[in-house]
Amino acid sequence: MATAPEASLSARNKRTGFYMLGFALAMLGLGYASVPLYDLFCRVTGFAGTTQRATDDEASLAERIAASGATRDITIRFDTNVAPDLSWSFRPEHPTDRIAIGSRDQAIFLAKNDGTEPVVGTASFNVYPNEAGKYFSKVQCFCFTEQRLEPGQEVRMPVVYFVDPAIFDDPLVEDLDSITLSYTFHKKKDAAS
Structure with missing residues (x-):
């Protein structure tokens, strides 16, 4: 015991x-x-330049807010990269765009499979400066889905976006005159081509 x-x-x-x-x-x-x-x-x-995902309704609201008050233009720069293991070429149709803050716009990106086999790619993205990430919203983006390209196939991929007028209320970025949207395409490792 x-x-x-x-x-x-x-x-x-x-x-x-x-x-x-x-x-x-x-x-x-x-x-x-x-x-x-x-x-x-x-x-x-918006940490680390993470952009926001928005609905059509949210984009329409931003446009109404911008239309009801003073707005200004901002330059959007497009940066494209391809991981070394992916045999694609990838570029923006236009390297820059000038838009009114709050207005919805569209950019076109071109991707081509330069290899001899079908390949599935996925895009990672961010914006610079990082503080602008929480104000940069994408309504539609190729980065939301995987992209499969056959050998020699070239595609046009749209991105519909806007910069939220709330950016005017943030002292860190209220006077910002440009934002860079950057994409990197990676080969999907577990894809059955």
Whole structure:
């Protein structure tokens, strides 16, 4: 039979074991949740130049807000890159665009498979300066889906976007005169071509 000190020690050991098990399960859950939580954080704050995704209704609202008050133009620069393992050429139809803040606009990007096999690519993106990310909204973008190109195939890919008039209320970027939208196409690793 266990003595009182031994029983007390055994109860404390069990309690500590349950705390450690709970802690380990919480860390496991946090590990699984970290990617979606980080993605949510970036989308909400524009951290690291993450752009926003907007609906047609949100774009229309931004246009109405811009039309009701003073607005100004801003230059949008387009930067394109291709990962070394992807045999594509990729460029904007026009390297820059000048738009009114709050107005919806469209840019066209051209991609061509210069290789001899079908390839699926995905685009990553960001804007510079990073602080402008939470005001740069895309309504439609090729970056939302995978792109499969046959050998020699060239496609025109539109991006419909706007710069939110709320940018005027942020002292970090209220006087910004240009934003760079940058894309990099990567070969989809697990794609069956």
